[in-house]
Every structure is written in structure tokens, then in C-alpha cells.
Amino acid sequence: MSLDARRQVVTEEFQRVQDVCWENGWTDGLPVVPPTESAVLEMLSLVPDDPSTVLGRMEPSSALVTLEKLAINAVMAGCLPEYFPVVVASVKAALDRDFNLGGHAATTGGAAQVIIVNGPIAKNLGISGDAGCFGPGYRANATIGRALRLAIRNIGKCIPGGMDKATQSTPGRYSFCFAENEDRSPWEPHQVTLGFPLNANVVTVAGIRGVHNTIFTSGTGIKWSPGIEVLDGFVSNMKAGGISNYYQIGSGAQLIIVLCPEHAAEISADQFTKLDIQEYIFQNARMAISELVGRTHYGNHIWPDWVDETNPEYLVPIVQAKEDVVVLVAGGEGRHSTWMAGWGVTRMKSEQIALLGEK
Secondary structure, eight states: OOOOSOOOOOOSOHHHHHHHHHHTTOSSSSOOOOOOHHHHHHHHTTSOSOTTOEEEEETTTTEEEEHHHHHHHHHHHTOOGGGHHHHHHHHHHHTSGGGOHHHHHHOTTOOEEEEEEESHHHHHHTOOOSTTTTSSSOHHHHHHHHHHHHHHHHTSOOOBTTTBOOSSOOGGGTOOEEEOOGGGOSSOOHHHHTTOOTTOOEEEEEEEEEEEEEEOOOOOOSSSOHHHHHHHHHHHHHSSTTOGGGGOGGGTOOEEEEEOHHHHHHHHHTTOOHHHHHHHHHHHSEEEHHHHTTSTTGGGOOOOTTSOTTOTTOEEESSSSGGGEEEEEOOOSSSEEEEEEEOSSOOOEEEEOOOTTOO
């Protein structure tokens, strides 16, 4: 196995390596692991293809993505070699044309790219879907998510002040990767919903505008059953000025609901399936034309022909179809759940993780 990347001779002093990476724009501002030839070769050792294998072109620069280039960024991000197949699958999904990586990587809206992992590999690698899974504290989560972001920066040339036009950006652009908490979910895991076998290892990538954390204490029994209270709480949170999804249902806007295990159990106890949740959100998370026209994101609105803009009372759904609501379970104890507003011109993409020796 040989490498073709351009080499640069740098003193082995750690700080000098950091300086060179910063001077060349190769880092997100955090320290990086020096991508020595031996480290890159070790990163490539668990994928069956030649390092020169081309995965596609990465926007916004339209540069070729090879396994070698990707391995360099995975080393810099701090990945262990066993994480690399997950990184490869994530990048393959992100390079899909419908994912429109160049659009939401460069947008002024500062969208983040999220990696969601399903299957036995999550446990095997320690990719957390438990307490604090969106945040720090998990090596696999942090470095896999960062590898994708460094590749977007270094291969896609998406650098703030250059092709990255984010007005304020988001911390999710450092790293955002988590697993579904399949053990605590009362429903089939996401890979099964997608049509993969239960034991399939799958990544799903999504472009999101934001993460909306919501707390529902539940259990009052005054008006709603606990499960309905949670779903109604989501709907109330979604019906607010400035939620861009309402304006971009015609260009593919989706959303993700991530239920904590306690809320998932209550909703399931109310006999709701994942399909029922999708239908509930689709039918109830709607805003009147009078609340949308001429406000916030209206200047960039993209509505299907069936939206009656002449009727001020017409209710526009937050997504074009119930299938555009993705339902997951993740997190630990505590009554906090989340919904993630999808960036307007993208479609989530999934890819099965190819492991060495698998056919």
C-alpha cells in the first residue's frame, strides 16, 4: 500500500506541527494529531480498497475525495483506525447529490452536518447514544464527527471567510455524531425503518439548522395522557416565528425528533408507533399563511402548488409529507427531548458501513 499525497517535512515537535497546520488552514482551531505516513497507513488498514480509490467530489470546491485524503483528516481528528469505516460511510452519504453538501456547508445559515449511527457497531466502538450523547465526553462521537468536518474544511475548502459564508455558524460544525439508543427504544431502530436488516451497521447524515431542546414534565393527567402531552409540546414548540422549515417544504426540508427514553416509553404506552408520531407532527405542526407571508424567511419561500397563499387561514405544514419527520430515541435519564430543524435544501442520506472481510 502506497500513498500519493504531497508530503511536508516538519520537525517532530508537537507545537510546530500545530503551527504548520494553522498556517496552512488545515485545522478547525483545535489541536490536531500529526498525520504521519505510518498513522495514515494504519488508518487505512481496516478498509479493503486502495488508498487512491475516489469516493466522489466534495463541494464547495468540487475536489476529488480519495480514501487517502479522508484518512489524513481522520488521523488529524483523533480517530482510531477502527472508526474509519464509519467515517468512510458518512462521507459517502454526504457526497450524495441530494444531500447538497455544498449548499448547507457554505450557507450563511451555518447549518451543521450530523452523523447518526445505528447497528451493533455503535456499541462495539463506543459511539454513544446514552446520556450526553450530543456533547463532549465520548471519543468515538467527537472524533468521527470531527473527521467529517475536517474533510469538508480541508478537501471541500469550506473555510470561514472563504467558501464558508456562515453569519454566526454553530458549535455543531466542530463535530456532531451520536448513536441511536436502540436498547431503550420501544420501536424498531432507524436502520430497520430504512429497510436494512436489524444487525446492519448504518450511518445517516443530515443537514440541520438548529437543535431545539424541550422539556416535558408529563404525568399531569389534566388534559392529555403523558405521551400526547409530549407530542403536543413538540407541536407547540415548532409553531413559532422564524422556523424556516415552513418556508422550504417545496425544496426538501425535513426534521428529526430525538426522544429521550422516558418520553419514548410514555408515547409508546399511548399506543403510538413511529408512523403515528410522524402523522401527528405532520397534521398538527402547521402555521397559518397569515403568520408566514411577509415575515422572517418569506423572501426565500419555496412552496408546492397546493399551498393556497391567497387564503390567510390556510395551514402550511412544517414538512411536505409525514415521511419527512424522522423519529429516533437517544439520551439517558431526564425528561428532555429534542427536535432538529432540517436545512431547507437537503435530503438525509444513509449508507451501510462496509467492514473489512464483509461481503
